[in-house]
Amino acid sequence: MVRHVAVIxxxxxxxxxxxxxxDEGLEPICFESSKDIGGIxxxxxxxxxxxxxxxxxxxxNTSKEMSCFSDFPYPEDFPSYLHHSLVLExxxxxxxxxxxxxHIRFQTTVLSVRKRPxxxxxxxxxxxxxxxxxxxxxxxxxxMVCTGHYQExxxxxxxxxxxxxxxxxxxxxxxxxxxxxxxxxxRVLVVGIGNTGGDLSVExxxxxxxxxxxxxSNTWVISRVSDHGFPFDMVGTxxxxxxLDWLLPSALxxxxxxxxxxxxxxxxxxxxxxxxxxxxxxxxxxELPFCLLSGTVVLKPNVKEFxxxxxxxxxxxxxxxxxxxxxxxxxxxxxxxxxESVRSVINDNRSLYKCIFPPQLExxxxxxxxxxxxxxxxxxGSEMQARWVTGVFAGWNKLxxxxxxMADVLKRKPPVKRNPSERENLKMSFISYMDExxxxxxxKPRVLRLLLTDPQLALAVxxxxxxxxxxxxxxxxxxxxxxAAILTQWQRTLKPLRTRVVDDNSDSSSGWHWMCLLALPAAxxxxxxxxxxxxxxxSPWAG
Numbered sequence: 001m002v003r004h005v006a007v008i009x010x011x012x013x014x015x016x017x018x019x020x021x022x023d024e025g026l027e028p029i030c031f032e033s034s035k036d037i038g039g040i041x042x043x044x045x046x047x048x049x050x051x052x053x054x055x056x057x058x059x060x061n062t063s064k065e066m067s068c069f070s071d072f073p074y075p076e077d078f079p080s081y082l083h084h085s086l087v088l089e090x091x092x093x094x095x096x097x098x099x100x101x102x103h104i105r106f107q108t109t110v111l112s113v114r115k116r117p118x119x120x121x122x123x124x125x126x127x128x129x130x131x132x133x134x135x136x137x138x139x140x141x142x143x144m145v146c147t148g149h150y151q152e153x154x155x156x157x158x159x160x161x162x163x164x165x166x167x168x169x170x171x172x173x174x175x176x177x178x179x180x181x182x183x184x185x186x187r188v189l190v191v192g193i194g195n196t197g198g199d200l201s202v203e204x205x206x207x208x209x210x211x212x213x214x215x216x217s218n219t220w221v222i223s224r225v226s227d228h229g230f231p232f233d234m235v236g237t238x239x240x241x242x243x244l245d246w247l248l249p250s251a252l253x254x255x256x257x258x259x260x261x262x263x264x265x266x267x268x269x270x271x272x273x274x275x276x277x278x279x280x281x282x283x284x285x286x287e288l289p290f291c292l293l294s295g296t297v298v299l300k301p302n303v304k305e306f307x308x309x310x311x312x313x314x315x316x317x318x319x320x321x322x323x324x325x326x327x328x329x330x331x332x333x334x335x336x337x338x339x340e341s342v343r344s345v346i347n348d349n350r351s352l353y354k355c356i357f358p359p360q361l362e363x364x365x366x367x368x369x370x371x372x373x374x375x376x377x378x379x380x381g382s383e384m385q386a387r388w389v390t391g392v393f394a395g396w397n398k399l400x401x402x403x404x405x406m407a408d409v410l411k412r413k414p415p416v417k418r419n420p421s422e423r424e425n426l427k428m429s430f431i432s433y434m435d436e437x438x439x440x441x442x443x444k445p446r447v448l449r450l451l452l453t454d455p456q457l458a459l460a461v462x463x464x465x466x467x468x469x470x471x472x473x474x475x476x477x478x479x480x481x482x483x484a485a486i487l488t489q490w491q492r493t494l495k496p497l498r499t500r501v502v503d504d505n506s507d508s509s510s511g512w513h514w515m516c517l518l519a520l521p522a523a524x525x526x527x528x529x530x531x532x533x534x535x536x537x538x539s540p541w542a543g
Contacts, residue, residue, distance in 0.1 A: 002365060002393035003027055006127050006140040008110050008337070011039020013146030013370035013382040015091060016069060019098045020386040021144075023477060024394035029138075030104040031129055037095055037104065040150050041087045047176045052150045052331070054084045056179045057203055061195060061224070061284040063231035065489045067377035069094060070384075070468035071479040076492040080231045081224055107131060113143055113366075114339045123363030142365040142393050144386070149333040149349075149371050156329060160191075162306035163325065169309060171325040174200060180207045186323035188212070189311055191303065193219050197328035198285040204326075205296035212311070212319055216302035218273040218280040220261045221288055231493065232284075234465040237376055239447065242431045242466070265289050271299045333371060342366065349373075350413045354437060355428075356385050359405035364392060376430030380468045384434055387477060388441040396476055397441055431466050443475035460486050 003026060007017045010032035021028035034051055036042055044053050060067065060082045064074040072094055078086055095101050108131045116124040116139065127138045153173040157163050163171055174196050184207045190197050193215035201213045226232040245253050258275040267273040270292050273280055291297035300319070304312045310320045335343050342358060349355040349371045356367050367389040370382040391397035399405065438444035450458035450473075461470055469486045472479035 001395070002123075002141040004029070004140050004142075005390075005393065006031065006110075006113075006125065006138065006143045007146060008113075008143065009039065009146040009148070010034075010037045010104050010106075011041070011146065011148060011370075012091065012379050013148060013386070014039070014104075014144075015095055015100055016379075016383040017144045017146050017369055017386045017390070018100050018103050019094075020383075020390040021393075022098070022100075022103075023387075024390045024396070026390060026393060028103050028144075029140075030100075031108045031110050031127075032104055032106050033109040035106050037101070038088045038091050039148065041084055041091060043084055043088075045178055047178065052175055055174075055177050055200075058084050058199070060084075060087065062233050062377040062379075063224075063493070065467050065493055066231070066233045066237060066465060067379050068468060070380070070472045071477070071481070072097065073469075073485055073492065076495045079496045080493055105129075105131070110337045111135070112339070113145075113337050113342075115342075120362045123365035125365065142367070144367050144369055144389060145335060145338075146369045146382075147333075147335070149373075150331045152332045152334055154330045154332050155327055160303055160306060166308055167306040167322075167325070169323050169325065171327065174326060174328040175331075177326065180204055183208050183324060185209050187319075187321050188324045188326060189214060189300075189303075189319070189322050190326045190328055192328035192330070193217060193283065194281070194328060194330065195283045195285070196330075198283045198288050200326060200328060201297045202285065202287045202291050205291050211291075211297045212300050212322075213297055214300045214303050214311075214313070216314075218277040220258075220267060220273050220280055220282045221285050222261060222282055223264065223286045224284055225286065230490075233376060234467075234489075234493065237430060237466050238464060239431065239462045239466055242429070243462075335368075348413070351409060353399075353405040353409055354385075354388075354440065355433075356389060357399065357405065359402055359409050362402070364399050367392075372433070373427045374430045374433060375427050376434075376466075377468075381430070381433060381437075383468070384437045384441070384471060387443065388437050391441050391476060434466070434471065438471050441475065443471050443473075443477065445470045445473050454483075457483055457486065465489060 005021050005026050005028045007014050007021070007028050007030040010030050014030050014032065015037060018028045018030050040052050040054055042053060043056065044051070063080040064078055064082060065080070068074045074090055078090070108129050110127060110129055112128045114126050116122060116126055118124070123141065125140050125143050127140055127143065129136050129138065153175045155173050177200060180203055183204050186208050187210045188204050188208045189212045190201045190204070191214045193213060197213065198221070201211050205211045222232060224232050226235040255275070261267060262275070268275070270289065288297065292299060300313050300317070302314045304314045306312070309322060310318050311322050311325070312318050335346065342361070345351055345358060345360055346368070351358070352368055352371070353359045355372050356369070357364050358366060367385070369385050369389065370378060372378060372381050374381050388397060392399060435444055445461055447458055447462050450461060464486070467486065467489055469479070469482045469489070472482035
């Protein structure tokens with residue numbers, strides 16, 4: 001019987017894990033190597049040490065209603081997209097509200113996590129920690145690892161001949177980037193066009209003499225601002241859209257998606273992506289298209305090699321007088337404190353059952369929280385993982401036998417290990433993954449039942465944003481405020497914009513009522529199909 005739980009890390013995953021442990025009557029102790037909570041969201045000017053933090057100007061890519069914890073909405077006056085300081089403030093509010101800080105031991109480093117000699121029967125772990133140079137040994141019934149996947153910078157210098165042997169300029173990883181001051185007046189080459197590469201290229205273009213952005217990927221650029229000015233994820237991440245993705249042929253949905261992306265600007269003209277490509281990724285960036293259009297950022301193909309002061313690209317072109325090469329090439333994860341027999345089998349989140357449990361263990365008392373890449377908020381996904389895991393520890397939820405878990409892992413595991421930039425293309429569908437874990441935890445919303453008991457809520461759940469509150473409507477951890485939170489989420493989105501009110505005589509509420517009436521048959525049909533044909537295409541790796 002699990003009672004005492006070690007939680008490693010006091011970032012997003014650690015905080016929700018402590019809270020979920022308390023919800024289930026467990027006794028957690030969280031070990032945090034630094035002096036405060038927040039993980040990567042706690043900004044620091046320093047680039048020394050091993051702790052990774054966000055850069056100074058970062059704004060969230062997911063909106064507040066789609067990235068909050070499921071029973072703790074962001075304050076209504078917070079903007080939809082948040083500066084890192086507001087995210088950290090929210091995490092502090094969460095920790096205070098649920099009284100989490102008393103369970104955290106700061107400036108305590110976990111040195112090792114090893115199975116106890118009787119692990120096959122007890123499932124217990126020996127955890128060795130260090131605080132102010134003093135080592136201590138602890139025994140726990142279970143361990144939740146919440147260190148995330150932004151740990152070790154991935155710097156593939158061997159793939160860029162000449163960068164170390166010939167290039168006379170400076171090269172660094174984006175982990176070392178804090179702001180633009182050190183790049184003023186310089187010619188900068190950014191390697192990698194993920195969200196970080198796009199953000200830094202735009203920011204550097206304001207002060208650098210020239211910015212070049214090198215990519216080998218087909219990339220679709222989308223804006224946080226969607227139809228009628230609403231947040232992109234609130235408009236796009238709906239159960240109705242997810243149902244259409246399942247119902248329609250993949251070739252058709254891909255064509256519709258590309259048409260939608262190109263309706264903003266033609267990606268082929270900008271050299272970013274072709275509709276004919278089957279491999280692509282998406283990034284969030286409103287300003288990059290204008291920077292390309294104005295020439296302050298120049299898009300280039302993959303780098304072939306470096307000379308003393310130039311970069312030679314695979315298309316044969318050369319850019320001279322490069323001062324700085326900034327690698328936005330992602331991160332690798334590692335768990336150096338885990339014993340080798342456990343660590344050696346975790347080479348990818350697909351090595352874990354549901355991206356959480358190592359299936360080889362005789363007892364399922366070790367869980368990895370937050371080692372996921374979703375098309376939506378990782379914060380929300382981490383909370384759902386923690387809810388399920390603590391339910392397993394408390395005995396509410398059951399896991400299949402190890403043999404079935406291993407078979408499931410082998411079925412979904414990719415054939416080769418991928419570097420971080422390639423893993424970006426393997427992001428899992430937010431709704432698919434959330435629903436799968438929610439079903440395991442017994443908290444997945446039942447749309448068809450809601451249609452019969454609460455049609456207004458059912459329509460909001462199916463056609464509206466798939467916000468975290470949906471997973472507090474039923475089951476263990478049900479929250480009495482979930483219904484109201486769902487029905488008022490659009491008001492909270494608009495509240496921070498009401499700093500200047502203008503008269504508008506149009507009656508938007510009547511349009512909503514008409515939409516609900518017209519949507520009812522479609523929702524009923526969808527509910528029937530969901531219940532009758534739930535399997536095809538409904539894995540977290542679909543869509």
